[in-house]
Amino acid sequence: MALKRIEVAPTAKRGFDRKKTVFLPYMCDHAHVIVGALAWCGIEGKVLPPHDEKTLAYGRRYASGGECLPFILTTGEFLKLLESPGFDPQKAALFMPTSCGPCRFGQYYNVQKLILSSLGYDIDIISVESYDSYTIQDLGREFRKCTWYGLLAVDLLQKLLWKTRPYELEPGATDRIYQESLRSLQEALGTGGRKRLLLSLGESVARFGEIPVREEERPKIGVVGEIYIRANDYGNSEIIRLVEGLGGEVRVAPVCEWLYYTNRKKIQDTRERKEFLKLINTWIEDLWQHHGEKEVGQRFAGFLAPPELREPPVSQLIRNSDPYVKEVYRGEPVLDIGKAVDYIAKGAAGIINTLPFSCMPGTMVSAVSTLVRKDHGNIPWLNLTFDGQKQTNLKTRLEAFIFQARRFAASAARGRSP
Numbered sequence: 013m014a015l016k017r018i019e020v021a022p023t024a025k026r027g028f029d030r031k032k033t034v035f036l037p038y039m040c041d042h043a044h045v046i047v048g049a050l051a052w053c054g055i056e057g058k059v060l061p062p063h064d065e066k067t068l069a070y071g072r073r074y075a076s077g078g079e080c081l082p083f084i085l086t087t088g089e090f091l092k093l094l095e096s097p098g099f100d101p102q103k104a105a106l107f108m109p110t111s112c113g114p115c116r117f118g119q120y121y122n123v124q125k126l127i128l129s130s131l132g133y134d135i136d137i138i139s140v141e142s143y144d145s146y147t148i149q150d151l152g153r154e155f156r157k158c159t160w161y162g163l164l165a166v167d168l169l170q171k172l173l174w175k176t177r178p179y180e181l182e183p184g185a186t187d188r189i190y191q192e193s194l195r196s197l198q199e200a201l202g203t204g205g206r207k208r209l210l211l212s213l214g215e216s217v218a219r220f221g222e223i224p225v226r227e228e229e230r231p232k233i234g235v236v237g238e239i240y241i242r243a244n245d246y247g248n249s250e251i252i253r254l255v256e257g258l259g260g261e262v263r264v265a266p267v268c269e270w271l272y273y274t275n276r277k278k279i280q281d282t283r284e285r286k287e288f289l290k291l292i293n294t295w296i297e298d299l300w301q302h303h304g305e306k307e308v309g310q311r312f313a314g315f316l317a318p319p320e321l322r323e324p325p326v327s328q329l330i331r332n333s334d335p336y337v338k339e340v341y342r343g344e345p346v347l348d349i350g351k352a353v354d355y356i357a358k359g360a361a362g363i364i365n366t367l368p369f370s371c372m373p374g375t376m377v378s379a380v381s382t383l384v385r386k387d388h389g390n391i392p393w394l395n396l397t398f399d400g401q402k403q404t405n406l407k408t409r410l411e412a413f414i415f416q417a418r419r420f421a422a423s424a425a426r427g428r429s430p
């Protein structure tokens with residue numbers, strides 16, 4: 013389809029018609045609990061299917077070549093939906109968060125709106141901003157609270173998944189229970205809000221405890237990097253399963269970490285601008301979110317160790333990152349470096365940094381990774397760039413990496429510098 017002349021330059025739309033169905037791109041499993049929280053607030057939401065080759069083809073058709081992979085994938089998914097038979101854009105809204113900071117994410121919404129408009133589609137795009145800690149004013153506090161509890165629950169459930177699956181005796185058992193748990197969480201949130209979610213979570217966690225597992229020593233691999241690609245199985249070529257298949261056990265930086273970071277930035281910005289009411293509100297919200305972390309974490313007590321239940325505060329990650337990337341550089345690098353250092357301190361035998369091709373923050377993390385490695389016993393560190401192409405050498409690189417990680421872990425266990 014030929015592009016028409018672009019005449020619109022819309023700005024982010026926050027409000028929306030509650031009668032419309034909201035479609036969310038499948039960045040990761042957390043999308044399910046957002047749909048649950050929407051349902052609890054009386055709004056129909058749907059998670060778009062996981063990305064595939066068609067998504068990529070659609071996205072590439074309308075990208076100019078310089079965009080990052082998450083933009084291509086989300087744009088492709090929206091176009092796939094819009095072109096599906098019988099789809100009525102007037103009854104739907106698309107969901108696309110945005111952000112300020114030193115990278116392209118702030119432009120996703122605008123460029124997508126331009127592409128869709130140029131193709132003749134008139135459809136709402138709901139956009140929430142990181143500057144505003146992703147607040148959707150129209151949906152009120154209950155939506156926000158439900159979403160937060162849901163996101164925490166999925167973060168912790170994934171930790172259980174990655175801790176159990178490599179050791180399962182019955183292949184597929186962990187995935188099955190995880191998928192059933194996800195569905196239960198979405199349904200519980202949608203029908204009974206946070207209270208029901210907590211009940212459902214308790215049942216799911218107990219089921220994980222029943223999965224038969226074997227004793228085995230595996231090197232622990234910390235996965236950090238650009239949040240979309242790190243969390244998206246298609247975008248990162250199923251890196252977690254690949255590492256598990258080669259004998260590792262992963263620890264992946266949680267999604268909620270980014271939201272705590274946006275709180276911190278909002279507190280700093282509002283203090284600087286002397287917007288004291290907003291400052292106090294954000295501070296209270298942050299306290300409340302930490303309370304939620306404790307409440308959700310209690311459901312996992314006995315299944316996850318205390319350091320896995322309580323993530324280090326963002327201030328700690330920023331201190332970890334300080335010798336390499338200063339906090340003044342806004343965005344993910346401080347979290348990625350800070351988290352990598354945290355994983356190393358907790359016994360990781362290797363770090364993988366995942367980044368989309370030409371990602372600005374990701375490239376910065378890759379650049380300083382040599383220094384971080386040097387300061388931490390030359391720990392194996394792999395920077396993996398993804399552009400949507402199938403990488404024929406990915407498995408080979410990972411095999412070598414896991415081999416090094418095993419040696420690193422063995423040397424560390426003997427108490428020697430590897």
Ligand code: SF4
Nearest residue numbers: 080115116117371372
């Ligand atoms: S973090 Fe990287 S991949 Fe994500 S929008 Fe920014 S530049 Fe693109």
